[in-house]
Amino acid sequence: MIEERVGIRIKELRNKLGISQEELAFRSGVHRTYIASLEVGKRNISIATLEKIVNALEVKFSEFFDF
Numbered sequence: 001m002i003e004e005r006v007g008i009r010i011k012e013l014r015n016k017l018g019i020s021q022e023e024l025a026f027r028s029g030v031h032r033t034y035i036a037s038l039e040v041g042k043r044n045i046s047i048a049t050l051e052k053i054v055n056a057l058e059v060k061f062s063e064f065f066d067f
Helices: 004-018 022-026 031-041 047-056
Strands: none
Touching: 004 022, 004 031, 022 031, 022 047, 031 047
């Protein structure tokens, strides 16, 4: 499912940056437990929230969806 693929990608890019879920939450303004739920594919993400996370991961949308 797309939720799982997006979650895996968030985790992959977060690990590549070497930051914790808590640091990603701080950078994006999204709660840490929400980040955790996204990474395991349990939550649907809005475009607005995805934009915050993508910016916090320091990638472009096109790079984010290159999976």
